[in-house]
Amino acid sequence: MRVVLADDSLLLREGVARLLEDAGLDVVAQAGDAEDLLRKVGAHKPDVAIVDVRMPPTHTDEGLRAAAEIQDRYPGVGVLVLSQYIEEGYAMELLSSNAEGVGYLLKDRVADLERFVDAVRRVGEGGSALDPEVVSRLLGRRRREDPLSELSPREREVLGLMAEGRSNHAIASQLVVTERAVEKHVTSIFNKLSLPPAQEDHRRVLAVLTYLRA
Amino acid sequence: MPGLRRALIALFVVGVLFAAVDVAIVLTSNHEHQKLVDAILGPLIGLSFIGTGVFAWWRRPLNRFGLLMTAVGFAWFAGALVNSDNAIVYTIGTYVGPLYLVLVVQLVLSFPSGRLETTTSRVIVAAAYIDAFVLTLPVFLFDGDLNGGSNAPDNAFVIAHARGFADVVNVLTSLIGFAIAAATAVVLLRKRRAATAPQRRAQAPMLWTGLTVIIALGLLFGGDAVGVPDEVLGVVALVGFVAFAILPYAFVAGLVRTRYSRAGAVGGLIERLNNPDSPVRLREALADALGDPTLQLVYWRESADQYVNYAGHRVDLPAPNSGPARRAVAEVERDGKRVGAIVYDAALRDDPSLVRAAAAAAALQLENERLEAELRARVEELQTSRARLVEVSMGERRRLERDLHDGAQQRLVALSLQLGLARRKLEDDPVIGGRLLDAARGELDRALEELRELARGIHPAILTDRGLGAALEALAQRAPLPVDLHEMPEDRLPAAVEAAAYFVVAESLTNVAKYSGAEHATVRVGRHDSFAVVEVSDDGVGGADPAAGTGLRGLADRLAALDGRLEVHSPPGGGTLIRANIPCPTCA
Numbered sequence: 040m041r042v043v044l045a046d047d048s049l050l051l052r053e054g055v056a057r058l059l060e061d062a063g064l065d066v067v068a069q070a071g072d073a074e075d076l077l078r079k080v081g082a083h084k085p086d087v088a089i090v091d092v093r094m095p096p097t098h099t100d101e102g103l104r105a106a107a108e109i110q111d112r113y114p115g116v117g118v119l120v121l122s123q124y125i126e127e128g129y130a131m132e133l134l135s136s137n138a139e140g141v142g143y144l145l146k147d148r149v150a151d152l153e154r155f156v157d158a159v160r161r162v163g164e165g166g167s168a169l170d171p172e173v174v175s176r177l178l179g180r181r182r183r184e185d186p187l188s189e190l191s192p193r194e195r196e197v198l199g200l201m202a203e204g205r206s207n208h209a210i211a212s213q214l215v216v217t218e219r220a221v222e223k224h225v226t227s228i229f230n231k232l233s234l235p236p237a238q239e240d241h242r243r244v245l246a247v248l249t250y251l252r253a
Numbered sequence: 254m255p256g257l258r259r260a261l262i263a264l265f266v267v268g269v270l271f272a273a274v275d276v277a278i279v280l281t282s283n284h285e286h287q288k289l290v291d292a293i294l295g296p297l298i299g300l301s302f303i304g305t306g307v308f309a310w311w312r313r314p315l316n317r318f319g320l321l322m323t324a325v326g327f328a329w330f331a332g333a334l335v336n337s338d339n340a341i342v343y344t345i346g347t348y349v350g351p352l353y354l355v356l357v358v359q360l361v362l363s364f365p366s367g368r369l370e371t372t373t374s375r376v377i378v379a380a381a382y383i384d385a386f387v388l389t390l391p392v393f394l395f396d397g398d399l400n401g402g403s404n405a406p407d408n409a410f411v412i413a414h415a416r417g418f419a420d421v422v423n424v425l426t427s428l429i430g431f432a433i434a435a436a437t438a439v440v441l442l443r444k445r446r447a448a449t450a451p452q453r454r455a456q457a458p459m460l461w462t463g464l465t466v467i468i469a470l471g472l473l474f475g476g477d478a479v480g481v482p483d484e485v486l487g488v489v490a491l492v493g494f495v496a497f498a499i500l501p502y503a504f505v506a507g508l509v510r511t512r513y514s515r516a517g518a519v520g521g522l523i524e525r526l527n528n529p530d531s532p533v534r535l536r537e538a539l540a541d542a543l544g545d546p547t548l549q550l551v552y553w554r555e556s557a558d559q560y561v562n563y564a565g566h567r568v569d570l571p572a573p574n575s576g577p578a579r580r581a582v583a584e585v586e587r588d589g590k591r592v593g594a595i596v597y598d599a600a601l602r603d604d605p606s607l608v609r610a611a612a613a614a615a616a617l618q619l620e621n622e623r624l625e626a627e628l629r630a631r632v633e634e635l636q637t638s639r640a641r642l643v644e645v646s647m648g649e650r651r652r653l654e655r656d657l658h659d660g661a662q663q664r665l666v667a668l669s670l671q672l673g674l675a676r677r678k679l680e681d682d683p684v685i686g687g688r689l690l691d692a693a694r695g696e697l698d699r700a701l702e703e704l705r706e707l708a709r710g711i712h713p714a715i716l717t718d719r720g721l722g723a724a725l726e727a728l729a730q731r732a733p734l735p736v737d738l739h740e741m742p743e744d745r746l747p748a749a750v751e752a753a754a755y756f757v758v759a760e761s762l763t764n765v766a767k768y769s770g771a772e773h774a775t776v777r778v779g780r781h782d783s784f785a786v787v788e789v790s791d792d793g794v795g796g797a798d799p800a801a802g803t804g805l806r807g808l809a810d811r812l813a814a815l816d817g818r819l820e821v822h823s824p825p826g827g828g829t830l831i832r833a834n835i836p837c838p839t840c841a
Contacts, residue, residue, distance in 0.1 A: 093714075100718040124705050126715050128727055147701045150694065181735050183773070 040163045043068045043083055045076035045102070046091040046121075055089070055149055062156040071095070073105035080109055080116055087117040087163035091146070092129070103129055110137070117162040121146045130173045131252055138241040138248070142168035142204070157209075167204035167244045174202040177251040189231050197224040202247045206240050257314055261307045264323065268303035271330040272296035282336040284404035295333055298498050302326030305501040309508075317367030321360045322501065328353035340406040347399050348410075351385040354470060357497065358437050361463035365456060365507075377436050384429045388422065395419040427478040434471030438464060455510050462496050462503035469493025519610045526618050535618045536563070539595065542611055549596040552623040554630060560594065563622065565629030571596060583608045587616040592623050638813035645807045656707055664700035668693050712752070720744075721751045725758055725776060733766045735773040742778055746785060750837045753815055754778060754787045757833040760804050761789035769793025769829060784817075785837040790830040797823035797831075808833070 042064050046052040049071070056066045067083045070076035072095045080088050088109055092102040106118040110133075117140030120133060130143040142162040148170065149155050158168035178187065178199055190198065193214075200210045207225070211218040225243075229236055232250055237243040272295075279285055279292045306322025313319065332353055334346025358381050362374040369375045391397070393410040397419030441464050445453060472489045475481075522542035525533055540548040551560040551568045560568045571580040581599040585592055595612055612619075675689035708714075716724035722741035729736035745751070758776055765774050771793030779786045799805040799821045809819040816836045823829040 099714070103718075124709060124714055126727055127730060128715065128719070128723055145701075147698060150697065176730070180730055181733060183735050 041085040045070040073101040092122040138167040138244040275333040299329040301501040340409040343406040344409040430474035458503040458506040465496035552593040552626040660703040780840040787833040796825040
């Protein structure tokens with residue numbers, strides 16, 4: 040799997056690059072700012088671009104804008120945005136129209152090598168990866184009439200993992216249950232929330248997120 | 254006041270009737286030897302007092318001086334009963350005879366307000382009444398000398414004959430009368446010394462005439478007690494009598510002089526204010542012109558809806574006639590707009606036209622001084638709010654320092670410790686080593702989490718990145734209760750305005766969640782005439798007090814630094830509405 044990495048901190052960039060290469064991924068290029076990133080993505084057409092939100096020159100949200108542009112110009116390139124802080128709004132912006140090959144994670148997550156690499160692979164393969172923190176915020180939002188309160192604790196867990204972008208298989212191994220059991224939970228959740236059933240993972244993510252966001 | 258006018262005319266008519274009775278008694282008297290003089294002078298003097306008294310009463314209904322003048326006139330007529338040939342009427346006339354003198358003492362002591370304003374003068378007047386009507390009783394009851402002359406009727410009050418005792422009492426009352434007159438003279442002279450130049454000029458005729466009456470009275474009492482020959486006392490009595498007779502005219506002369514001097518004072522005021530070479534504080538000029546050194550000027554601050562003094566400090570107007578020093582208030586307007594008020598001694602109120610004239614003359618300069626006072630008030634407000642802002646930001650720095658040391662730094666120290674331990678265990682007990690590493694990872698996660706929250710509290714990145722609307726949306730989503738957002742601005746506002754608005758909402762929502770027990774809250778951001786108006790309302794218990802907590806005060810200070818204003822409407826049980834008006838020139 041081929042990766043382009045963009046972060047203005049050289050130390051962090053090199054660290055992440057080493058991590059990814061140790062895990063068997065191929066870091067084909069590194070960039071220090073958004074412009075550089077777009078150029079290198081255009082040149083290398085990687086499977087996934089990992090982008091820091093804050094980059095020169097303004098250190099605000101260049102990374103997000105660059106991510107949107109990559110999604111727009113290179114539909115085949117997955118984009119995983121790393122952020123120092125959590126804004127549900129930013130995650131929703133990224134995933135608003137399309138949950139294929141999109142991810143939004145707290146930067147801290149790079150410390151958990153296995154899960155980080157898993158997320159990178161998912162995005163690179165056209166799936167999605169949403170930070171658990173974003174998901175728990177979305178689930179924790181106060182609603183006036185909350186159908187989420189009808190879900191069982193286990194169903195809530197499954198819903199959260201679905202929103203993160205995990206497949207049934209991944210959910211099953213995380214919760215130590217059979218895939219069959221996960222499927223049953225998913226059907227029940229979709230019924231309780233009156234959502235149309237969706238088979239593909241990325242459509243399912245979108246439906247869940249749209250629901251949580253409303 | 255037509256009712257008052259009719260009553261006063263009636264009073265004067267009664268006075269004329271009394272005068273007629275007086276003349277009749279004098280002319281038919283057996284023991285009065287100067288009938289013609291008495292029949293002419295008596296009514297003339299009595300009616301002079303009643304006439305001037307009624308006039309003064311009519312012109313200044315609130316001043317009791319006219320009442321006193323009138324009373325002297327009637328007392329004078331009552332004293333004339335002494336000319337009666339009927340023993341009872343004669344004795345009563347003799348008994349009430351000194352009343353007009355006591356009233357004269359009261360009159361001169363209470364000039365010009367008609368009120369006895371010092372304790373000393375009240376004591377003197379009380380002593381005079383007691384001396385004249387209580388101490389003299391034994392003289393009547395024990396057949397004392399009534400000075401009635403030959404042919405006078407008998408004393409009708411006699412219950413026993415003790416002429417010797419009665420004479421002693423007589424001398425005693427005379428001595429007390431002398432003391433009272435002397436004390437009165439001293440008080441009058443002191444009062445004159447304390448008066449301002451214009452007051453002195455206005456009071457001179459009344460003062461000198463009154464003083465002559467009092468001194469003559471004192472000499473008569475004293476002379477009578479020590480037995481001065483009648484010829485000498487006769488001359489003194491004549492002088493005193495003449496002075497007494499012209500007392501009402503002296504009063505009128507004083508009025509005329511006052512009027513002239515006050516009209517002149519307003520003229521002088523205008524002249525002083527218009528003289529560019531000698532700038533004078535308006536208050537001093539007005540105090541001089543109105544002869545009221547206690548006069549205060551207050552200025553209207555429209556922006557704060559309150560009166561302030563020259564230094565710009567808030568002043569509450571006194572309630573009319575309140576307090577030991579009675580104050581009156583005249584509001585000053587210019588071009589139909591309130592600019593200030595004159596707070597003055599209520600004694601001046603008997604001439605309201607004077608205060609109005611002075612206020613009109615002063616309006617322009619009052620407006621100028623009002624602007625200065627407004628400026629001072631604003632500078633002071635800015636200084637205090639800046640000082641509080643510095644304090645708030647120092648407090649925030651201390652809190653940050655504490656949070657960093659107690660939070661993230663502690664966790665990092667623990668983390669370093671755990672990593673050291675894990676390093677040692679890694680070889681001989683990999684299981685324990687692995688657990689230590691997991692714990693270290695957890696510690697690290699929490700440290701990062703705390704740092705993120707800290708950073709968001711200082712300044713949320715989304716506010717800089719995406720502006721107020723997005724930041725408030727994020728804030729609303731994190732709030733522990735449902736929050737409706739209305740009228741969010743779509744384009745960017747100046748950074749300072751956005752930050753101020755954001756923190757108003759953040760602090761308000763925190764308060765809503767903590768204290769209000771509200772079911773839900775609403776946030777509105779509107780624009781009105783180059784102001785960004787932020788409103789946070791809830792359906793909670795209300796009763797929020799901006800003065801009580803540091804949160805709302807801190808907000809008010811942040812806003813004041815931007816020239817903005819915080820309003821809190823929080824009736825108990827009626828929810829809370831917090832509205833911040835933030836100046837935003839580009840919002841118009």
